[in-house]
Amino acid sequence: MSDNLISVNNVSVNFDYQENFLSKKQKIHAVQNINIKIKKGSFFGLVGESGSGKTTLGRAILGANKISSGNVIFHDDDKDYDLTNISKLELKEYRKKAQLIFQDPYAALSPRMTVRDIIAEPLEVMKITKNKEETDERVREIASKCRLNLEHLRRFPHAFSGGQRQRISIARALVSSPKFIVADESVAALDVSIQADILNLLKNLRKELNLTYLFISHDLSVVAHVCDVVAVMYLGHIVEIAPSKELFKNPRHTYTKALLSSIPSIDPEKQSKAIELTGEIPSAMNPPSGCVFRTRCPNPGHDCKGGDIEMGLIEVSPGHWVDQCCASSK
């Protein structure tokens, strides 16, 4: 039995794109050649700008996107699920074990359902509980774990604030007793004072319910605080992956350095020395050849400027992997 819960092997996700029915079909390379292993009980962080493929990768791991090549394996206690080659029945089982928490708690909850019905819906759809009493029991149990007031179960979502709504979404995701949770920008829409509360809740639930998280965020300071391992994505590739403390103390990839230096400091006297990246993330329709970051790299080496260095991670210290293009240059 391995200690990994998820293995992602050489996964690529491409989308077909056609501007109109006369024009040529093009491919969008959303995620390219990703290899990651997520340890049981870990908090795995995925950061990057919008358009870097974080969400696509998260959805691919949940089986919500078609995987173009490679495979994703979910190692359950008694059985492995291969998502590229999964039967309908197995997929149904897998859905109970892997769940998603969305970004916007205002859009994720149906305004016409009571909180109780929202949380109970997965149980009914997946036929986990046998009767109403059992469902109610389970809903109450998970609601109190997520620190929701039980009197609130009869109300509708509009009566709640952002933080409370996010707790409802978390309860809904956890009600089927999953083992793996993808939290896609789950605190991005919240105020800082409430964001800290939700992060603490996620951390506590991990211990209590033996969860493993894939935490997707564009906010590095948040990721740094909750995650054990962080992978930085750029244009569909992972450019650096390391234990979070190592990554923040000793970033090696220029893109990671730029992201870290762009976080505005709360100390007004410490004027930011942001490594300025000119321009924006290129289109995934025709990504640069070789190192994908070279078009925005402030100090590219001679070889990578021409796009002669292929993408590939190399290990610079135990557990710290950097794309070879940036690993060689300082």
Place this chain on the structure above:
Amino acid sequence: MNELLKINNLDVQFDTDEGRITAVENVSLSVKQGEVLGIVGESGSGKSVTAKAIMQLNPGNTIYNEDAEVIIDGENVIKFTSKEDLKKIRGGKVSMIFQEPMASFAPAIKIGDQMVEQLLLHKNIKKEEAKSISLDMLTRVGITDTEKRFNQYAFELSGGMRQRAMIAMALSTMPKLLLADEPTTALDVTIQAQVLKLMKDIIKEYKMGVIFITHDLGVIAQTADQIAVMYLGCVVEKGSVNEILKNPKHPYTKGLIAALPDVNNLDAPLKPIPGNIPSPLDRPTGCVFRTRCPHPTKEGKEGKIDMKLVEVEPGHWVDQCGAKCG
């Protein structure tokens, strides 16, 4: 007289089906020429409503109090009612940058045409001249291929580019006061760094006054000169950036700073402010923060202390209840 904007005792209330809601209460602020005033607070704290009151952009059910003053160039603009007068403040002397640039451009009109249109409204110039000013402004905010961008629609630009175009448009009429409502919240950190740098350069060059609204204390620390912290429609603390961030007095300001994840100390636990911001329908009496205050005084908890700013150090104002318990 270098005070560009002076807001005195502003109350804003909304008439809704559920009753009259107080969104802003007794707010007094001022902005000098060339100065950036940052307003921070959680959602629902009345930041945007305060800014919109300056341009009278709040919806029709808004009620302003009789003795409120919003003074720009010696005129109390909150009393403006005629179209001609309103034009002077909306886009003339005052411009606004919104959070979501996609929502602020008309989707079916070319960006260039929108820029020209507003210039023609506010300045007495010809179309060609307006076009050359617009192109100039687009170059100024770091957009390349301006002639091409000028003829594009908002959806054809990326998020960062749209926000630059929005800034170019807001600045082309040369306003004296710029209201920036969460201008970088929807952007990625790397693009945010670019846009903030651009805004700082332009503010310096044109010596305009700016009100910068954000919930991100880091952004405020890097751009503002003065800060006002708002909670539930009230200013609970105000003063210079250095003073407020390094020596906060109000428990709410302290809570906001402590809730920020600190990248330099990853082991520090995250400290949320307990509780939720109360509904504006049942605002606490007395000190508005008392329901969430971590260690309130006895009188403060019972709501016996009225909201009132007191000067604890020169230029540093704190609500009297917060000054006691913080």
